[in-house]
Amino acid sequence: MRTSKKSVCVVIGLACLTVGVPVTSVMGANSTVTGAPAPTPVPTPVVAAATAALPTAVTAPPAGNGQAFYHNPIIDYSGKLQLPDNYTEKEFLVSGTANVYEHGPDGEVRVKQADVPYTTRVLVRMPKDPRDFTGKVHMEAGPSGLDGLSRSADKVFADGDAWVTVLTHALSSSTQRMKTADPVRYDALSLPEFGQNWDILSQVGTLLKTRTADNPLNGYRVKAVYANGWAFAASVWLTYTGEGFHDRIRMPNGRPVFDGYLIGNPGDYQPINSAAPAVAKDDPRQKVRDLDVPVIVLLTGPQEELRRRPDGPNYRVYEVAGASTASPRAARAYGQTPEAFLTTGPFACDYDVSRFPFNQTFQSSLTRLENWSEKRETPPASAQFERNTDGTAKLDAYGIPLGGVRTTYSDLPTARYFANSTDQRYSICTSAGAQEPFSQERMKSLYGSKTSYVKQIARETNRLQRQGWLLPGDARELRQEAKAVADF
Template identity: 30%
Template sequence: MNSRAININYKGARPAITGPISVTEDSYPFNVASRQYVPIEMASYGYVEEELFISGLANVYQWYDSGTIPATVRTPDVPYTTRFLLRRPAEPRNFSGNVIVEIFNWARNYDNPWGGWAESYEYLLAHGDAWVGITIRPANVVGLKNFNPERYASLSFANPLPPDERPPDSGAYPGPSSPLTENGLIWDIISHVGAIMRSNDSASPMAGYRVEYVYAAGATGGDLSAYVSAIHPLAVLDNGRPIYDGYLIKCTGVPGAINQSEPRMPPDDPRCQLYIDVPVIRVMTQGDILGRGFHPDWSWVYRQPDSDEPGKQFRLYEVAGSYIGIQYSLLSNPCEEDVAAAKGIWTGPFAVPEHEFPLQYIMNGAFANLDRWVREGVPPPRAERLATTGKYPDVAFELDEFGNIKGGVRTPYVDVPVATYTWNGRVIPFDDALLKKLYPSREYYVNQIIKHTGSLLRDRWVTEVDGEKIKRQAEQTRVP
């Protein structure tokens, strides 16, 4: 296969790119768009999709005991090989100038695009953005090799330390973790991939495309939060520009461990406050806040104030009524056959509830607002935090008369409700008697939705396209 070193203008690093990796009937990328749970043909959107391997040298960092921002190097120049998917417009003239680099979620031991593509692919494709998904976890490499041992034979996150020098695993990473591998290689990989997207080297997969801005996104157990605090200050190109222009982080409150041997940060450590020199937006669901159920991280204790101050540009959005595992995002899962081949944890089959909360609309608005914040300096809207009572660990949600939470990012789904939205994803439709009491006629209900959606649009919480979707959904909602 064709392998070429790329000058990425970053600390002398010259990672090698291999590919695009060939696709046949029997050998194709894991989580290729055409084999998602709901398949997508990229060509129908004017896009191409490629899988590439990246090999280079990464540092393993240390952070927990140093008390420093940023992290410092523990073990330098460790070889790695991983893969990434690239989806970009087929014609450079249709490219927006934005590249979204998403670090794949690894909660089910296979690559999942939660926190970017899964929620916002329709927005990204319509906007002309390029999207990249990176495999960042050794456990997911195991899944890839289960899926296709020959295709993914070269992928490696090998532990650089001799067996007698390997400290015990910190237990900070859920799922399988082996002393033979090192989770801490991921940070320079994230930096290298972002720098490759910016590189004007003819060997770059984005050669011929005018890349203006590169954003990082993901929902990855705190990895992106750790990158922002510990690594972003180091991730500066030779021309002085940061590799990433902004970050959109979905879910989780706690920064992940910096390597396989260190624990995560306690909530009172100032390094958990994500104030850096580029904008950061965090989107939290109701299911993230109190450390319950599917997501045990207590995002409540990692809250921080919003800021427009240069060097501290930050927004925290806690979305009332939303849940971490919306079914819409699962539509971008790999198909069941491929998950079985990877020996991952399948999450279907499933049916989308009639009134499922559409978190994707808030995510799309967050992407649009992040881009405008970076390009034009226009600050995004602010929202209250979700309403709670008590102190850690005895915190409870403050609910309204319908069982929906108060505060947070408000939408018509909780302000003009036809159902109760719980922290664990349950949607409890109102009975006919309550609906008739609240909404004397269908026309009245639809007009209320239109009014509240107008407020969302004026305040830039959602895009114009999604605002129209909310209105159309109201016209189809069963109201006696």
């Protein structure tokens, strides 16, 4: 194997390394060592040549209103996070400088504006006692919400993981929203340019793995950092990996900053900076590139044709039959009650809002990602919906897609589910999905009796748990829920 010993430096506001590059195994035949490759039908890995500069300051915010701001406009209608007694929440203002990037004439990523100052917010939930910490950090990119944690808090808290949310520039008023909510606490927030996101995420990820007093997890032994996000936040990670930042930005030992990615319902591929043109729908970067760490794409609808690709050694996509885009049902730690989803509750929609437990698949997918990365446990092949000729999902008699990841809600339903509703009174009514409960007569025709239904649920949850689609606590929740169904 031929090895290059020359110094390789990528000018991206990061420290340069002198590395020995195993050319034939690390680089594709058409790779270069300067920036991301120009878009090609098959994206080629890029040589890692730099480590992220650490943030220059990590401080506690001023007291202001006395509490951290976070707002999930859907989950907050019906639940509030309840931290376990052995967990704590800490908020930090993290400052540094980050480059703004652009594409050169040949498509390579290059610096447009160097060392632009920023101050972002980093919110950490972690065990109070470092001895209770698993060493696993789940890092969420996003504006001011906590979409990922609402879907995975039970797994995170039960295991002893840490959850870190990094405020990113969202091509919207994400920082202004927080300044308005608490002008004292968040006066210092400054994310002037969308194109800073890539360095900021790399810097915070590197900081979490670095032994320094500035590390928000100082004193905790961090073993792995997993990137995840939902909707907009997922599209940020899609762009981060698509533009080659995962490949080029490494820890000082050459290991990746992020040990795996969970990309949930990603929206549009994001521009590399706020002035860059939109990425074309047929651009190969729309597809998740092959990485040296696992990537799981988790969807509630059919994956767009432009993003479909075969499974790879580190790639899977799971489409969850019956789930809705917004999926308002949160982890048990949010204290939701079934009554919150009724038309008499806070949603006030034409139909009851869907209680489909998509959060359970999100949690089991995080566990799969960890086991794939740490234990080399290969997950099942991608599971996608059966499709009509126009690309839409084929539906069964209950309105649930055929194929994909199956649950008790899809295969032993008690209601007709609508992934999207035509109700326009509130946006949540459209995006959160809806359900129309079956009559007692319909339940009896399907299951015979409540006793029979409960037994079928028990068998199915046991099977799904053995296969890794359900975590033990979620399987118990479904069995208890079945027992609470009215007799028929």
